Amino acid sequence: MKANSPADTLVELEDAVATCPPDRCTRILSGILRLLTSRGDRPQELLAHVTDGVLLRLMERVEAGALIQLSTALADLEIAPPKTVRRLASHPDPTVACPVLLRSRSLSTADLQSIAGSSGERQQDAIAARASIDPPVIEALIKGGARSACLVLIGNTEARFSDSAYVALAERCQADDEITKALALRPDTPDAVMRELLSASRAPRSDTVPKATTSRQSTSTAPVPPKLPCAAAYASARPEIVALNRIGKLNDSTVNRFAIRGETANLFTALSVLSGTPIEIVEHVMTDDDCEGLVMACRASRLNWQTTLAILSNRRGTRLSFAERERAQHMFETLLLSTSQWTVRWGEIAANVKESSRGSRGAKMGVSR
Structure with missing residues (x-):
């Protein structure tokens, strides 16, 4: 009797998963997770790639709760099934996508750039909060992300802004006082950027000052003291x-x-x-x-x-x-x-x-x- 090759065995396993009941798929998924997360002498990179195709099939057959469990477990692995992680990161449900977007080291800069430009606000916030985040991803979030992602980025002390990122942030500051304030309070904001922010803050904004009062307000630059509490x-x-x-x-x-x-x-x-x-x-x-x-x-x-x-x-x-x-x-x-x-x-x-x-x-x- 001719023995099946490993590739043939995997194809058979994937085909079997495609037809098995959802509750059994969930049990199989849990078993693979235990295999991936258990400590041992197994070659983790090989194991991750071997299980990748099966996990992709299982993802189509299990409930959202199992996907959240899968995302949370894979997010902390140094070596994880790459296609599965990308599928999870692109999932429309933020509770599924955010764990891997926030922590997984298996997502490339290109993956994160693409997801940042097409995902929702919570996913963008998760990317912005990553401990390791490359300049192209930062620039993509600043230029095309929600304002909350900009605020999370500014508050992320691990994020290192390029000159292009500062230019893009300065442009957003022109119409957003909260982003301006956050950037001004960030410890490593360069002096040149601070000067630009302060210069822009002193200039009256034509879109926020009524025409009838512009001339009168422009002559009054005295600061307004805080109102004392009662x-x-x-x-x-x-x-x-x-x-x-x-x-x-x-x-x-x-x-x-x-x-x-x-x-x-x-x-x-x-x-x-x-x-x-x-x-x-x-x-x-x-x-x-x-x-x-x-x-x-x-x-x-x-x-x-x-x-x-x-x-x-x-x-x-x-x-x-x-x-x-x-x-x-x-x-x-x-x-x-x-x-x-x-x-x-x-x-x-x-x-x-x-x-x-x-x-x-x-x-x-x-x-x-």
């Missing part, structure tokens, strides 16, 4: 802020979120709790034209530079100029923690606030008389 807002914010501080969750990530979302009462209260200063001092440094006091308050609160920059960038209607940003960063990096804490609690800043408070009370008493 006593009730502070009273509402303080219990949560104190509780977060007690369990160690009042950190840079939390304070950064307060700043970006404009949660003023939470932000002011957090700075007060972290720095150990009265809320009046925080209000004073937040509304002062000079940023020195606010930089000291952030330093006294043990916040990092990125959180400090987020607070500085979101406290009023206009962004920091390039020179202001450099000055603020230099102050932050050279200030001693002890000096900052002493100054905002008992030094000149605290004294000025107390003096202005006494003057304000005296004026009120004079008026009442």
